[in-house]
Amino acid sequence: MRRLPLFLLTILFAFGCLQAQLLPVAEEASEPVIKNPVDIPEEIMRKVDPSVVSIQHERAGGTGFILSTDGYILSNGHVVLGSDPEQPTQPAKRITVILSDERKFSAKVLGFSMDPDVALLKIDAPEGLIPVEIGDSRNASVGQRSFAVGTPVGLKRTFTSGILSNITRTDLGTETVVFQTDAAINSGNSGGPLFDSQGRVLGINTYASRGQNNLGFTIPIHVAQAMIDDLKNHGRFIRSLIPLYFTNEIYDELGQALQVDRGILISYVMENSSADKMGLKMGDILIKVNGEEVSAHTKAELLDFEWEMTIRPAGEEITFTLLRGEPGDREEITLTGTLEELELMPAFNRHVGELPEHRYATLGLGVEKLTDLHHVIHQIPADARGVFVKTVIEGSVASRAEIQPGDVIDTIADQPVESIVAFREILDSELAKREKAIPVEMIRGQLNNISAMAPDYLMHNRKVILVVPPGDNPDLDLLRRELLAKGATVQIATPGKVSLSRDDALPDLVPDLDLSDLNAETEADILIFTGGEAAKAFWKNPDIIALVKASLENEGQVLACIGESTLLPVLASEEKLKPKITLPRDLSGQAVMRGASYTGKDVESEKMLITTTGTDRDVLREFLQEVANQR
């Protein structure tokens, strides 16, 4: 009863508004009709709602949308980005996709890129996935109504609406043009769709201008579409180009000065690059690609041109028609080249980089491959060869040697460093010899510096045997190099002495021992069993169990187990295992059933038994520190 007057008032008010709005239109019927903003029909809302998903992981989250009934989902690269600076292409580990009906699925990131800010995820196709309808973002227009759906600042499902404010935004430093909308976009909206008034996707919402009102930015959906195949098939977006030249749009003044009215200016050609070898020269004006006219008067046109080149397949032959010569006296020339896949990129602008870092945390030094782009970004002399210093930890051995991030290490122990492989081989061999000081030469700007790293070798005189299951061992490389840097004598034992592959094109490791060589009498201060799925094979190997049992009984030997191998001491003890242990969560049940004390900590250390879940690099390094502390 009490609601009735309010309800009446609302009706009257709405009627008044309607009249007020209708009147001017009726009066100016002969003028162009300006449509009133109308509600987006309910059926459109109902149509798009089930296609929008929420994405959550261990660090943050965002929004995404369903691309196909078999479970492909699009979102932003920055929504799924992981936290491992040594592997910047690694996504977050535990990603959950929550559908509109609140069903939850764990998702796999198939590939992502930070610029364009796009990620492709996959969930195991459950029944009833409703994909979005893709709109025509190439023909979007400013003023067009648009609405966003997402989970801003952690709020569930929020619809916000506006118009496309700009469709050629180029001044954010992005690789492609981006759309701008005044539909409210907040953090958490990231990765969500921007729909047109018919509920078709125009783009992926990505950034909002902080501290400003209604400045939201959206990656046009056609940009993301061009990347999907690469992300699906190669795990990353592959740019193809003729490396390495830069272009400039021919704006009014530049056209006047150069006396041309169309084309694209080649403003830089890297010496000895493929572009240089193809014959491109600074000052050339590109007018045709494969016989078709090309021209850019604005930055947006230039970015569109560059993007169209980038998404062509690598290996494709390409013909450039260029104008060359002085203004007023130019000749037309034709050059042919082959598009190449762009090498893995270092970090710059919005890119977090794609190069793996080889970090010796014990030395406080991390290096990555020196690429052509490094030379351009960091102004490294063209003839400099070596590895690029990405990380120097304060107070570390490397920092005491005055090595700085941005340096190029070109010599170690008086041997030239031509590649990451050479750097690793020389450094590892010096560490294995436990050299008191390892001379290092660095290029810094145009200067050469010489210094020496003096490792602390905390594990000097400690003999370590790494027991490794066959197959891929993601942790092996890190364990080996950190142990070497700590001064331990490292031997690797694996069944059948098969070679052990490492990441990043490093040569395979040849094990020192066969597992059958190991027994209770084997002299070692520390036995480390590495983890990984393959380590489960150890559980049923009676020789391994016997070895672990002997080690548990040997008071002079440290037994250390990672991940799946942490079950070994539980299996090897006939009675309840006395020292506390930690394990990966999915193994904890088995351990507890057998009476072990499971703590769930990242690293557990008691009575010469050290166990770790070994879930990431930091945890492995904490584990190694604990191993090193045992005497």
Next chain:
Amino acid sequence: MMPNTSPSRLLFLFLTLFLFAGCNTPSALERRDRRTYAAIQRSLESAKEAAGDGIVFFEVENTSNDGRGQKTRKVNFAGIVLTEEGHLLAPFNIPAESGTRVVAWVGERRYLARSVKVDDNLGMTILKIEPLTDLTPISLKAYREINIGEMVYTVISTDEDREFEKFVFQAFSQGIVQGRYRQYSLSPIPDIARGAPLYDSFGNLTGLVAQSNAWILADLAPDIEELLTRALNGKNGGDKDKSEEGWFGAILAPINPDYARLADLPASGLWLTHVFKDSAAYEAGFRSGDLLIELNGSPMRMTGSRAYRYFLQTLRPIENAPFSAVVIRDGKRIKGKGKLFKRPEQDTLLADDLGITVSEIHETMVIRFNLIETEGVMITAVKSGSPAATGRTFGEPLLRNGDVIVSIGGVPTPDLQSFGEALEKIRKEKPLVLLVQFQRGATTGLEALNLRIGTEKGDL
């Protein structure tokens, strides 16, 4: 120098002890205490007497405006009188800047002091006041080095607010802090005494109070004398006189101690990482990659950044100052000597019609800015609202600081003169747009400036 123990003092001491002994019969302990007390009293008096009217109480007022209003910061410290004509020594860098007012109290008189000569490497300033009568300077020629554990005394004078009271502080030396200017490590002395003279128990000058330590006068006195000479002979009103600065002409980096041990090199050397071609170091025969191990007759000392400080303090970088040095090159000792040059200055040119200031490129800039292109002129300033500053996007100028211009309007500009000539040509021809080719970092670039921007003609 011998302790100041005159026969009359001994007699006084003897009589005092005798009189006390006569009054009652103190214990041995009391007698020892009294002797100590008396000795300290005598030392305090000696210090006061030696300092005389040669001590200064400084009050430096620094007024700055941080946008929210004026702020005044006041600092008090001590100093000494160096000449009868009113040259004073203050233990800080006090450049002659607007907003800084230095008041010096000498005796019971208040003077305004002006900065005459600042020495960065000493961290000291010679100031000048205009006294009505001759002052009584403290001579730095006679000094004594004290031993660890010895008691020292410092005297400060004060201002009107404190009724010109003189305070004496006692401390003892705990050790030596090494460096080009060694310091006594002292038991605590109040900060206000910084700059005051330091005396031993017998009134002999031994040092000057520094922050929590005291400079050893034996190391410092010759350089203060030299600074005073320069202040007396120099131009009037100078402060940190750039024109006097000497230039060795090398980029230096301390040798890493671990590398030194490994390569069997001295642990206190400085690498000449780069020797500039038109420098004193180059003329003396030194080359990039040499390791400097001796300077002006003594071996280099200290490691890390302190080695660099030691180098500057030993070199005394003043134009024309003679130097000699020994370097190690390919395992051999190489000697060289010469006189320091004047620090090179680059000519600049303001191209107002373009909205940029350009500088000729000296080798020092090539290294400092890591310039890849050296045949050109470097932009040092871009004027906002000018053709060079107005790009397609707000905040992204067409030309930027650090760009090296290699040609304008198609005319190469390898140096400032050719740039000036090209600019003259443009001014005559008055083109509407101007093509500028430049090097930015590792890459080349081409932009066209709209020369009507920033003019009052409008009609862009």
